[in-house]
Amino acid sequence: MLDLIDLSTIPTFLLIFARIIAFFVALPLFSYRTIPTMFKIGISFFLSLMMVSSLDVGIIEVDHLFIFLLLKEVLVGLLIGLIAYIILSAVQIAGGFIDFQMGFAVANVIDPQTGAQSPLVGQYFYMFALLFLLSVNGHYLLIDGIFNSYQFIPIDSFLSFNDIFSEFIIQTFNKMFLIAFQMAIPLVGCLFLVDVALGIIARTVPQLNVFVVGLPLKIAVSFTVLLFFISIYIVLAKLLFETMFETMRDLMVILGGG
Template sequence: MINITSNELIGLVSSFIWPLTRILGLIAIAPPFGNTTVPVEVKLILGVMLALIVAPSMPPLAAGDPLSLTGMMILGQQLVIGVAMGFVIRVVFGGLEMAGEVIGLTMGLGFASFFDPQTQGRTNAISQFLVLVATLLFVTMNVHLSMLSALVESFTSIPISTSLTMGFSFQRLAIWGEQIFIYGMQLSLPIVAALLITNIALGILTRAAPQLNLFGIGFPITIGVGFLMVGLVLPYLMLPIETMFRQGIEAMQSLSLQPPHAVIPPR
Protein backbone atom coordinates (compact mmCIF):
# COMPACT_ATOMS: atom_id res chain seq x y z
CA MET A 1 0.00 0.00 0.00
CA ILE A 2 1.32 3.40 -0.98
CA ASN A 3 1.12 6.07 1.68
CA ILE A 4 1.45 9.71 0.64
CA THR A 5 1.58 12.38 3.29
CA SER A 6 -0.04 15.77 2.84
CA ASN A 7 3.37 17.46 2.51
CA GLU A 8 4.39 15.08 -0.26
CA LEU A 9 1.09 15.68 -2.07
CA ILE A 10 1.55 19.45 -1.80
CA GLY A 11 5.09 19.07 -3.17
CA LEU A 12 3.86 17.04 -6.15
CA VAL A 13 1.16 19.57 -6.95
CA SER A 14 3.58 22.48 -6.63
CA SER A 15 6.20 20.85 -8.86
CA PHE A 16 3.54 20.52 -11.57
CA ILE A 17 1.45 23.69 -11.21
CA TRP A 18 4.31 26.20 -11.12
CA PRO A 19 6.11 24.96 -14.28
CA LEU A 20 2.74 24.61 -16.02
CA THR A 21 1.99 28.27 -15.30
CA ARG A 22 5.23 29.45 -16.92
CA ILE A 23 4.68 27.20 -19.93
CA LEU A 24 1.09 28.35 -20.43
CA GLY A 25 2.22 31.97 -20.14
CA LEU A 26 4.54 31.52 -23.11
CA ILE A 27 2.05 29.49 -25.13
CA ALA A 28 -0.62 32.17 -24.64
CA ILE A 29 1.60 34.90 -26.14
CA ALA A 30 4.25 33.47 -28.44
CA PRO A 31 3.43 32.72 -32.09
CA PRO A 32 2.24 30.46 -33.55
CA PHE A 33 0.76 28.89 -30.39
CA GLY A 34 -0.67 32.19 -29.19
CA ASN A 35 -2.78 32.68 -32.29
CA THR A 36 -6.46 32.97 -31.47
CA THR A 37 -7.26 30.42 -34.17
CA VAL A 38 -5.49 27.73 -32.12
CA PRO A 39 -8.11 26.08 -29.87
CA VAL A 40 -7.70 26.58 -26.14
CA GLU A 41 -7.88 22.81 -25.65
CA VAL A 42 -4.80 22.36 -27.86
CA LYS A 43 -2.88 24.97 -25.87
CA LEU A 44 -3.80 23.30 -22.58
CA ILE A 45 -2.87 19.83 -23.82
CA LEU A 46 0.49 21.09 -25.11
CA GLY A 47 1.18 22.89 -21.83
CA VAL A 48 0.28 19.87 -19.71
CA MET A 49 2.46 17.56 -21.82
CA LEU A 50 5.45 19.90 -21.54
CA ALA A 51 4.88 20.27 -17.79
CA LEU A 52 4.80 16.49 -17.38
CA ILE A 53 8.15 16.32 -19.20
CA VAL A 54 9.78 19.18 -17.30
CA ALA A 55 8.51 18.49 -13.76
CA PRO A 56 10.41 15.20 -13.10
CA SER A 57 13.73 16.73 -14.19
CA MET A 58 13.45 19.79 -11.97
CA PRO A 59 15.43 20.04 -8.71
CA PRO A 60 13.39 19.58 -5.53
CA LEU A 61 11.42 22.68 -4.65
CA ALA A 62 11.10 24.12 -1.19
CA ALA A 63 7.94 23.11 0.57
CA GLY A 64 5.15 25.58 -0.09
CA ASP A 65 1.39 25.46 -0.31
CA PRO A 66 0.22 26.59 -3.79
CA LEU A 67 -2.92 28.01 -2.15
CA SER A 68 -1.00 30.11 0.37
CA LEU A 69 -0.05 33.75 -0.18
CA THR A 70 3.53 32.79 -0.99
CA GLY A 71 2.35 30.08 -3.36
CA MET A 72 0.05 32.49 -5.20
CA MET A 73 2.87 35.01 -5.53
CA ILE A 74 5.14 32.34 -6.98
CA LEU A 75 2.33 31.42 -9.36
CA GLY A 76 2.10 35.03 -10.53
CA GLN A 77 5.88 35.17 -10.82
CA GLN A 78 5.96 32.16 -13.13
CA LEU A 79 3.16 33.63 -15.24
CA VAL A 80 5.09 36.88 -15.68
CA ILE A 81 8.25 35.01 -16.68
CA GLY A 82 6.37 32.91 -19.26
CA VAL A 83 4.58 35.93 -20.72
CA ALA A 84 7.87 37.85 -20.89
CA MET A 85 9.54 35.05 -22.84
CA GLY A 86 6.59 34.84 -25.21
CA PHE A 87 6.67 38.62 -25.64
CA VAL A 88 10.26 38.38 -26.91
CA ILE A 89 9.17 36.22 -29.86
CA ARG A 90 6.04 38.32 -30.36
CA VAL A 91 8.29 41.37 -30.88
CA VAL A 92 9.91 39.67 -33.88
CA PHE A 93 6.54 39.20 -35.55
CA GLY A 94 5.62 42.74 -34.53
CA GLY A 95 8.59 43.98 -36.54
CA LEU A 96 7.33 42.05 -39.57
CA GLU A 97 3.87 43.54 -39.13
CA MET A 98 5.34 47.04 -38.94
CA ALA A 99 7.34 46.43 -42.13
CA GLY A 100 4.15 45.37 -43.90
CA GLU A 101 2.31 48.45 -42.62
CA VAL A 102 5.03 50.79 -43.87
CA ILE A 103 5.16 49.08 -47.27
CA GLY A 104 1.37 49.06 -47.61
CA LEU A 105 1.01 52.75 -46.72
CA THR A 106 3.78 53.72 -49.13
CA MET A 107 2.13 51.70 -51.92
CA GLY A 108 -1.18 53.44 -51.33
CA LEU A 109 -2.94 50.49 -49.68
CA GLY A 110 -3.88 52.46 -46.59
CA PHE A 111 -7.56 51.77 -47.22
CA ALA A 112 -7.03 48.09 -48.09
CA SER A 113 -7.16 46.93 -44.49
CA PHE A 114 -9.21 44.41 -42.55
CA PHE A 115 -9.69 43.13 -39.02
CA ASP A 116 -6.89 40.96 -37.65
CA PRO A 117 -8.16 38.51 -34.99
CA GLN A 118 -4.62 38.01 -33.69
CA THR A 119 -3.93 41.64 -32.77
CA GLN A 120 -7.61 42.61 -32.43
CA GLY A 121 -6.91 45.61 -34.65
CA ARG A 122 -6.61 46.83 -38.22
CA THR A 123 -3.97 45.47 -40.56
CA ASN A 124 -3.29 45.56 -44.28
CA ALA A 125 -2.75 42.81 -46.83
CA ILE A 126 1.04 43.21 -47.10
CA SER A 127 1.45 42.93 -43.35
CA GLN A 128 -0.61 39.74 -43.19
CA PHE A 129 1.31 38.28 -46.14
CA LEU A 130 4.68 38.87 -44.46
CA VAL A 131 3.41 37.38 -41.19
CA LEU A 132 2.17 34.26 -42.99
CA VAL A 133 5.52 33.86 -44.77
CA ALA A 134 7.39 34.32 -41.48
CA THR A 135 5.13 31.78 -39.74
CA LEU A 136 5.91 29.19 -42.43
CA LEU A 137 9.64 29.86 -42.03
CA PHE A 138 9.20 29.73 -38.25
CA VAL A 139 7.89 26.18 -38.51
CA THR A 140 10.07 24.90 -41.38
CA MET A 141 13.28 26.08 -39.65
CA ASN A 142 12.19 24.41 -36.39
CA VAL A 143 12.35 27.69 -34.52
CA HIS A 144 9.26 26.64 -32.56
CA LEU A 145 11.25 23.70 -31.22
CA SER A 146 14.14 26.01 -30.35
CA MET A 147 11.70 28.28 -28.52
CA LEU A 148 10.35 25.38 -26.47
CA SER A 149 13.91 24.21 -25.81
CA ALA A 150 14.82 27.68 -24.52
CA LEU A 151 11.70 27.57 -22.33
CA VAL A 152 12.76 24.24 -20.82
CA GLU A 153 16.30 25.56 -20.25
CA SER A 154 14.86 28.58 -18.47
CA PHE A 155 13.90 26.36 -15.52
CA THR A 156 17.65 25.95 -14.94
CA SER A 157 18.73 29.53 -15.67
CA ILE A 158 15.67 31.08 -13.97
CA PRO A 159 14.79 28.48 -11.33
CA ILE A 160 11.51 28.45 -9.46
CA SER A 161 12.24 29.89 -6.05
CA THR A 162 10.19 30.67 -2.97
CA SER A 163 12.32 33.80 -2.43
CA LEU A 164 10.00 35.66 -4.84
CA THR A 165 12.94 37.04 -6.85
CA MET A 166 12.06 37.32 -10.54
CA GLY A 167 15.46 36.09 -11.74
CA PHE A 168 15.43 37.99 -15.04
CA SER A 169 16.08 41.52 -16.22
CA PHE A 170 13.10 43.75 -16.90
CA GLN A 171 15.50 46.28 -18.42
CA ARG A 172 16.59 43.86 -21.14
CA LEU A 173 12.97 43.06 -21.86
CA ALA A 174 12.12 46.75 -22.23
CA ILE A 175 15.13 47.44 -24.45
CA TRP A 176 14.19 44.48 -26.63
CA GLY A 177 10.95 46.28 -27.54
CA GLU A 178 12.90 48.68 -29.75
CA GLN A 179 13.55 45.81 -32.16
CA ILE A 180 10.01 46.28 -33.55
CA PHE A 181 11.07 49.56 -35.16
CA ILE A 182 14.53 48.32 -36.16
CA TYR A 183 13.22 45.19 -37.89
CA GLY A 184 10.33 47.07 -39.46
CA MET A 185 12.54 49.70 -41.07
CA GLN A 186 15.27 47.26 -42.13
CA LEU A 187 12.84 44.97 -43.95
CA SER A 188 10.78 47.73 -45.57
CA LEU A 189 13.65 50.04 -46.57
CA PRO A 190 14.42 48.53 -50.04
CA ILE A 191 10.78 48.62 -51.13
CA VAL A 192 10.18 52.07 -49.64
CA ALA A 193 13.27 53.37 -51.48
CA ALA A 194 11.99 52.00 -54.79
CA LEU A 195 8.58 53.56 -54.21
CA LEU A 196 10.21 56.86 -53.31
CA ILE A 197 12.08 56.87 -56.61
CA THR A 198 8.80 56.03 -58.36
CA ASN A 199 7.03 58.96 -56.70
CA ILE A 200 9.89 61.31 -57.65
CA ALA A 201 9.63 60.12 -61.25
CA LEU A 202 5.87 60.69 -61.23
CA GLY A 203 6.40 64.18 -59.84
CA ILE A 204 8.87 65.03 -62.61
CA LEU A 205 6.47 63.58 -65.19
CA THR A 206 3.62 65.67 -63.84
CA ARG A 207 5.70 68.84 -64.07
CA ALA A 208 6.74 67.98 -67.63
CA ALA A 209 3.19 67.13 -68.74
CA PRO A 210 0.66 68.95 -66.49
CA GLN A 211 -2.25 67.61 -68.52
CA LEU A 212 -1.66 64.09 -67.16
CA ASN A 213 -3.98 62.97 -64.38
CA LEU A 214 -1.60 62.14 -61.53
CA PHE A 215 -4.30 60.44 -59.45
CA GLY A 216 -5.41 58.38 -62.42
CA ILE A 217 -1.98 56.96 -63.26
CA GLY A 218 -0.13 57.41 -59.97
CA PHE A 219 -1.95 54.85 -57.84
CA PRO A 220 -1.79 51.97 -60.36
CA ILE A 221 1.91 52.62 -60.96
CA THR A 222 2.86 52.79 -57.27
CA ILE A 223 0.81 49.70 -56.43
CA GLY A 224 2.28 47.81 -59.40
CA VAL A 225 5.85 48.81 -58.51
CA GLY A 226 5.17 47.87 -54.88
CA PHE A 227 3.97 44.38 -55.72
CA LEU A 228 6.84 43.96 -58.19
CA MET A 229 9.39 44.91 -55.53
CA VAL A 230 7.74 42.61 -52.97
CA GLY A 231 8.07 39.75 -55.46
CA LEU A 232 11.72 40.60 -56.18
CA VAL A 233 12.75 41.08 -52.55
CA LEU A 234 10.83 38.12 -51.11
CA PRO A 235 13.46 35.43 -51.99
CA TYR A 236 16.11 37.48 -50.18
CA LEU A 237 14.10 37.90 -46.97
CA MET A 238 14.80 34.38 -45.74
CA LEU A 239 18.25 35.20 -44.31
CA PRO A 240 17.17 38.39 -42.47
CA ILE A 241 14.11 36.66 -41.02
CA GLU A 242 16.24 33.72 -39.89
CA THR A 243 18.61 36.19 -38.22
CA MET A 244 15.64 37.83 -36.49
CA PHE A 245 14.48 34.48 -35.16
CA ARG A 246 17.96 33.64 -33.89
CA GLN A 247 18.22 36.98 -32.14
CA GLY A 248 14.80 36.37 -30.60
CA ILE A 249 15.89 33.02 -29.16
CA GLU A 250 19.08 34.60 -27.83
CA ALA A 251 17.03 37.39 -26.25
CA MET A 252 14.85 34.78 -24.52
CA GLN A 253 17.94 33.23 -23.02
CA SER A 254 19.54 36.56 -22.10
CA LEU A 255 16.65 37.40 -19.81
CA SER A 256 18.17 35.08 -17.23
CA LEU A 257 21.29 37.21 -16.64
CA GLN A 258 23.41 34.42 -18.12
CA PRO A 259 25.36 34.48 -21.40
CA PRO A 260 22.98 33.59 -24.29
CA HIS A 261 23.70 31.00 -26.92
CA ALA A 262 21.75 30.27 -30.05
CA VAL A 263 19.79 27.01 -30.12
CA ILE A 264 18.34 27.10 -33.63
CA PRO A 265 19.37 23.74 -35.09
CA PRO A 266 20.78 23.55 -38.62
CA ARG A 267 18.31 22.57 -41.30
Protein backbone atom coordinates in the same frame (compact mmCIF):
# COMPACT_ATOMS: atom_id res chain seq x y z
CA MET B 1 6.42 7.32 -12.51
CA LEU B 2 6.56 7.36 -8.72
CA ASP B 3 7.46 11.04 -8.81
CA LEU B 4 4.38 11.76 -10.88
CA ILE B 5 2.00 10.32 -8.26
CA ASP B 6 3.91 11.69 -5.27
CA LEU B 7 1.73 14.31 -3.60
CA SER B 8 4.78 16.35 -2.65
CA THR B 9 5.38 17.18 -6.34
CA ILE B 10 1.93 18.74 -6.84
CA PRO B 11 3.02 22.30 -5.82
CA THR B 12 6.02 22.05 -8.16
CA PHE B 13 3.76 20.79 -10.94
CA LEU B 14 1.36 23.72 -10.44
CA LEU B 15 4.20 26.24 -10.65
CA ILE B 16 5.58 24.67 -13.83
CA PHE B 17 2.09 24.45 -15.34
CA ALA B 18 1.47 28.15 -14.59
CA ARG B 19 4.66 29.24 -16.39
CA ILE B 20 4.06 27.06 -19.45
CA ILE B 21 0.40 27.94 -19.97
CA ALA B 22 1.17 31.66 -19.53
CA PHE B 23 3.97 31.23 -22.07
CA PHE B 24 1.56 29.74 -24.61
CA VAL B 25 -0.97 32.53 -24.01
CA ALA B 26 1.43 35.23 -25.26
CA LEU B 27 3.68 33.26 -27.62
CA PRO B 28 3.29 33.77 -31.40
CA LEU B 29 1.73 30.87 -33.30
CA PHE B 30 0.53 29.07 -30.14
CA SER B 31 -1.58 31.99 -28.89
CA TYR B 32 -3.83 32.23 -31.95
CA ARG B 33 -7.59 31.91 -31.71
CA THR B 34 -7.66 29.13 -34.27
CA ILE B 35 -5.72 26.86 -31.90
CA PRO B 36 -8.25 25.27 -29.50
CA THR B 37 -7.98 26.21 -25.85
CA MET B 38 -8.14 22.55 -24.82
CA PHE B 39 -5.07 21.88 -26.96
CA LYS B 40 -3.14 24.64 -25.18
CA ILE B 41 -4.18 23.32 -21.77
CA GLY B 42 -3.42 19.73 -22.78
CA ILE B 43 0.05 20.37 -24.18
CA SER B 44 0.86 22.55 -21.16
CA PHE B 45 -0.29 19.76 -18.85
CA PHE B 46 1.80 17.04 -20.48
CA LEU B 47 4.86 19.28 -20.80
CA SER B 48 4.54 20.06 -17.10
CA LEU B 49 4.41 16.35 -16.29
CA MET B 50 7.62 15.75 -18.22
CA MET B 51 9.37 18.72 -16.63
CA VAL B 52 8.45 17.67 -13.10
CA SER B 53 10.34 14.41 -13.56
CA SER B 54 13.27 16.01 -15.40
CA LEU B 55 13.89 19.13 -13.33
CA ASP B 56 15.93 18.76 -10.16
CA VAL B 57 13.69 20.75 -7.83
CA GLY B 58 13.33 20.23 -4.12
CA ILE B 59 10.06 19.92 -2.28
CA ILE B 60 8.10 23.19 -2.34
CA GLU B 61 5.73 23.74 0.54
CA VAL B 62 2.33 25.40 0.17
CA ASP B 63 2.60 28.41 2.46
CA HIS B 64 2.04 32.16 2.28
CA LEU B 65 4.87 32.50 -0.27
CA PHE B 66 3.39 29.93 -2.65
CA ILE B 67 0.87 32.42 -4.06
CA PHE B 68 3.67 34.86 -4.84
CA LEU B 69 5.68 32.09 -6.50
CA LEU B 70 2.62 31.20 -8.59
CA LEU B 71 2.18 34.83 -9.68
CA LYS B 72 5.89 34.99 -10.46
CA GLU B 73 5.65 31.95 -12.72
CA VAL B 74 2.70 33.45 -14.59
CA LEU B 75 4.60 36.72 -15.02
CA VAL B 76 7.71 34.93 -16.28
CA GLY B 77 5.74 32.97 -18.87
CA LEU B 78 3.91 36.09 -20.08
CA LEU B 79 7.11 38.16 -20.32
CA ILE B 80 9.03 35.53 -22.28
CA GLY B 81 6.15 34.96 -24.69
CA LEU B 82 5.45 38.68 -25.03
CA ILE B 83 9.06 39.56 -25.84
CA ALA B 84 8.98 36.98 -28.65
CA TYR B 85 5.71 38.46 -29.95
CA ILE B 86 7.17 41.99 -29.87
CA ILE B 87 10.18 40.98 -31.97
CA LEU B 88 8.03 39.07 -34.46
CA SER B 89 5.63 42.00 -34.82
CA ALA B 90 8.41 43.80 -36.72
CA VAL B 91 7.09 41.95 -39.78
CA GLN B 92 3.70 43.63 -39.54
CA ILE B 93 5.26 47.03 -38.86
CA ALA B 94 7.33 46.64 -42.04
CA GLY B 95 4.16 45.71 -43.91
CA GLY B 96 2.49 48.85 -42.57
CA PHE B 97 5.33 50.99 -43.94
CA ILE B 98 5.02 49.33 -47.34
CA ASP B 99 1.22 49.55 -47.46
CA PHE B 100 1.36 53.26 -46.67
CA GLN B 101 3.64 53.88 -49.64
CA MET B 102 1.66 51.59 -51.95
CA GLY B 103 -1.66 53.20 -51.11
CA PHE B 104 -3.01 50.09 -49.38
CA ALA B 105 -3.10 51.69 -45.93
CA VAL B 106 -6.88 52.13 -46.14
CA ALA B 107 -7.38 48.46 -47.08
CA ASN B 108 -6.48 46.74 -43.83
CA VAL B 109 -7.88 43.26 -43.29
CA ILE B 110 -9.03 41.50 -40.14
CA ASP B 111 -6.49 38.93 -39.03
CA PRO B 112 -8.51 35.82 -38.07
CA GLN B 113 -5.65 34.67 -35.82
CA THR B 114 -5.63 37.70 -33.53
CA GLY B 115 -8.90 39.47 -34.38
CA ALA B 116 -7.09 42.77 -35.02
CA GLN B 117 -6.66 44.80 -38.18
CA SER B 118 -3.41 44.22 -40.04
CA PRO B 119 -1.92 45.58 -43.29
CA LEU B 120 -2.22 43.47 -46.43
CA VAL B 121 1.49 43.15 -47.17
CA GLY B 122 2.24 42.85 -43.45
CA GLN B 123 -0.17 39.92 -43.14
CA TYR B 124 1.43 38.27 -46.17
CA PHE B 125 4.91 38.70 -44.69
CA TYR B 126 3.73 37.51 -41.28
CA MET B 127 2.25 34.26 -42.62
CA PHE B 128 5.42 33.75 -44.67
CA ALA B 129 7.53 34.20 -41.52
CA LEU B 130 5.43 31.74 -39.52
CA LEU B 131 5.66 29.12 -42.26
CA PHE B 132 9.43 29.64 -42.35
CA LEU B 133 9.53 29.24 -38.56
CA LEU B 134 7.65 25.93 -38.78
CA SER B 135 9.80 24.68 -41.68
CA VAL B 136 13.02 25.04 -39.66
CA ASN B 137 11.42 23.52 -36.52
CA GLY B 138 11.52 26.85 -34.73
CA HIS B 139 8.49 25.90 -32.64
CA TYR B 140 10.58 23.14 -31.05
CA LEU B 141 13.20 25.75 -30.12
CA LEU B 142 10.48 27.88 -28.52
CA ILE B 143 9.32 24.96 -26.37
CA ASP B 144 12.94 24.13 -25.57
CA GLY B 145 13.40 27.75 -24.52
CA ILE B 146 10.71 27.55 -21.83
CA PHE B 147 12.38 24.37 -20.55
CA ASN B 148 15.80 26.03 -20.38
CA SER B 149 14.28 29.05 -18.64
CA TYR B 150 14.50 27.16 -15.35
CA GLN B 151 18.29 27.27 -15.61
CA PHE B 152 18.17 31.09 -15.55
CA ILE B 153 15.05 31.60 -13.41
CA PRO B 154 14.77 28.84 -10.79
CA ILE B 155 11.31 27.84 -9.77
CA ASP B 156 11.86 28.67 -6.08
CA SER B 157 13.39 32.12 -6.58
CA PHE B 158 11.89 35.54 -7.21
CA LEU B 159 12.47 37.97 -10.04
CA SER B 160 15.08 40.69 -10.14
CA PHE B 161 13.92 44.03 -11.62
CA ASN B 162 16.49 46.80 -11.92
CA ASP B 163 17.62 49.52 -14.31
CA ILE B 164 18.97 46.90 -16.72
CA PHE B 165 15.44 45.60 -17.31
CA SER B 166 14.05 48.96 -18.46
CA GLU B 167 17.10 49.54 -20.68
CA PHE B 168 16.68 46.06 -22.13
CA ILE B 169 13.03 46.75 -23.05
CA ILE B 170 14.03 49.98 -24.81
CA GLN B 171 16.75 48.17 -26.75
CA THR B 172 14.25 45.46 -27.72
CA PHE B 173 11.91 48.03 -29.24
CA ASN B 174 14.87 49.58 -31.05
CA LYS B 175 15.76 46.19 -32.54
CA MET B 176 12.15 45.65 -33.61
CA PHE B 177 11.91 48.94 -35.49
CA LEU B 178 15.38 48.49 -36.98
CA ILE B 179 14.47 45.07 -38.41
CA ALA B 180 11.13 46.44 -39.64
CA PHE B 181 12.95 49.28 -41.40
CA GLN B 182 15.40 46.82 -43.00
CA MET B 183 12.50 44.73 -44.29
CA ALA B 184 10.62 47.71 -45.68
CA ILE B 185 13.46 49.77 -47.13
CA PRO B 186 13.74 47.96 -50.53
CA LEU B 187 10.10 48.56 -51.42
CA VAL B 188 9.80 51.92 -49.69
CA GLY B 189 12.98 53.13 -51.42
CA CYS B 190 11.73 52.10 -54.85
CA LEU B 191 8.36 53.73 -54.24
CA PHE B 192 10.12 56.91 -53.13
CA LEU B 193 11.92 56.99 -56.48
CA VAL B 194 8.56 56.49 -58.21
CA ASP B 195 7.17 59.48 -56.30
CA VAL B 196 10.17 61.57 -57.36
CA ALA B 197 9.64 60.53 -61.00
CA LEU B 198 5.94 61.36 -60.80
CA GLY B 199 6.77 64.74 -59.31
CA ILE B 200 9.12 65.49 -62.19
CA ILE B 201 6.48 64.39 -64.71
CA ALA B 202 3.87 66.57 -63.02
CA ARG B 203 6.14 69.60 -63.43
CA THR B 204 7.15 68.89 -67.02
CA VAL B 205 3.78 67.61 -68.31
CA PRO B 206 1.07 69.50 -66.42
CA GLN B 207 -1.66 68.04 -68.65
CA LEU B 208 -1.02 64.54 -67.23
CA ASN B 209 -3.01 63.67 -64.12
CA VAL B 210 -0.36 62.00 -61.97
CA PHE B 211 -2.92 61.03 -59.32
CA VAL B 212 -4.68 58.79 -61.82
CA VAL B 213 -1.45 57.31 -63.21
CA GLY B 214 0.47 57.21 -59.95
CA LEU B 215 -1.58 54.68 -57.96
CA PRO B 216 -1.60 51.79 -60.49
CA LEU B 217 2.04 52.55 -61.35
CA LYS B 218 3.11 52.32 -57.70
CA ILE B 219 1.18 49.08 -57.25
CA ALA B 220 2.79 47.55 -60.34
CA VAL B 221 6.27 48.62 -59.24
CA SER B 222 5.63 47.30 -55.71
CA PHE B 223 4.64 43.82 -56.84
CA THR B 224 7.56 43.70 -59.27
CA VAL B 225 10.05 44.63 -56.56
CA LEU B 226 8.32 42.28 -54.12
CA LEU B 227 8.90 39.40 -56.54
CA PHE B 228 12.66 39.95 -56.34
CA PHE B 229 12.55 40.86 -52.66
CA ILE B 230 11.36 37.44 -51.44
CA SER B 231 14.88 35.98 -51.42
CA ILE B 232 16.17 38.91 -49.37
CA TYR B 233 13.19 38.58 -47.05
CA ILE B 234 14.16 35.01 -46.15
CA VAL B 235 17.57 36.25 -44.98
CA LEU B 236 15.93 39.00 -42.94
CA ALA B 237 13.45 36.50 -41.47
CA LYS B 238 16.39 34.34 -40.36
CA LEU B 239 17.95 37.40 -38.71
CA LEU B 240 14.59 38.14 -37.09
CA PHE B 241 14.33 34.69 -35.52
CA GLU B 242 17.94 34.77 -34.33
CA THR B 243 17.21 38.11 -32.67
CA MET B 244 14.04 36.71 -31.13
CA PHE B 245 15.81 33.73 -29.54
CA GLU B 246 18.71 35.90 -28.32
CA THR B 247 16.27 38.41 -26.82
CA MET B 248 14.36 35.67 -25.01
CA ARG B 249 17.62 34.32 -23.55
CA ASP B 250 18.80 37.79 -22.48
CA LEU B 251 15.45 38.43 -20.80
CA MET B 252 15.76 35.19 -18.84
CA VAL B 253 19.25 36.19 -17.70
CA ILE B 254 18.05 39.62 -16.57
CA LEU B 255 14.99 38.28 -14.74
CA GLY B 256 17.16 35.67 -13.04
CA GLY B 257 19.46 38.35 -11.71
CA GLY B 258 22.39 37.39 -13.94
